[in-house]
Amino acid sequence: MLSTRFPTEPALSPNCRDSLSSTSQNPGDVVYDPFMGRGTTLVEVALLGRAPFGCAINTLSQCLMDPRLDIPILDSVAECLKALTLAQETLCPEDLPTFYHPGTLREICNLRQYCIEREAKGQLDPVDQWIRMVALNRLIGYSPGFFLVYSLLSNQVVSVQSQRKITEKRQQVLPRRFVLDLILKKSKCLLGSGEAAFCDGVRAVGDRAIILTQLAHVALEISDGSVALVVTSPPFLDVVDYAMDNWLRCWFLGIDAREVTVTVPHRLDRWEAAMTEVFRELYRVLRPCGFVAFEVGEVRRGEIELETSVLRCGYGAGLAPGVVMFNDQAFTKTSNCWGIDNNVKGTNTNRNVVSNKPE
């Protein structure tokens, strides 16, 4: 259920009000997500014909994002997959046999090695990047379209110890999955003739994209006043460990997840200080009358109202508060994945704080 509350009188001048309606009607405008994560928002942005700008601290985000904006053609992907051989003996980490069938794991390790070597030589072209992106997505997830055995969560991977327990408790037989076949199958789904119009639409704006791997409060590559709209969802205090939840994908890229400096303040005052810095940067890159939609979830069972903090941070950076939208959700599939079935723990409401840069 969606409801709205106005924290103050809506502070829009007549010109900014016009800009609000035209922001949603101007193909070609820049939309920026400073905490882009897996890049869902930016893919939607590109599909809507807007130029996607994004930033995230983990290289993983860029590896998931770049090939979805610089999309190769299916024939080139199929040709490259056909030329790859992944069956040769190779060294694999000792921990991973709990997750994958030995034959599947050997293929994963060989594909990983291929990508790392191509990247080191500066030869990782858009087709390789596409294959790597699909592989990263197939690493985690437990239906037959994925490489993994049954795990707890569909999108974040559990620790080696937890996976060992899950595998033992369920007496799981590790399924043999064929890496190249699954990548080709998924690529056909995403790049096949049925998706041609979507792919062409994304290609048309993809060359204007700016995708950064760095901290969001210093996005210097983005020029002053160039962004029409910011849509984002920052880390919610210390609720999720974004780096370690992605350790397996980071391993595939050759990154140590523990070295990714994700912003996860434990205290609200530190979170506000970090977000105020980000809002200052958003103020700089926004054009006059540009908007920010900043989404936060419920934390600490609703005892902390992060939306109030977001309003304070935005206001402190010079933005005018507009409206707070509440999305009150009943039990969801995501709650189920997190093992939450009581509508008490977890993120049961989301709050979207909209503010704007005065003229």
Ligand SMILES: C[S@@+](CC[C@H](N)C(=O)[O-])C[C@H]1O[C@@H](n2cnc3c(N)ncnc32)[C@H](O)[C@@H]1O
């Ligand atoms: C709530 S998630 C974003 C989710 C995203 N909307 C999606 O659909 O995947 C927040 C993201 O911000 C990243 N992050 C954390 N601190 C950051 C910082 N200081 N600068 C940039 N990115 C950061 C995290 O790694 C995480 O991917």
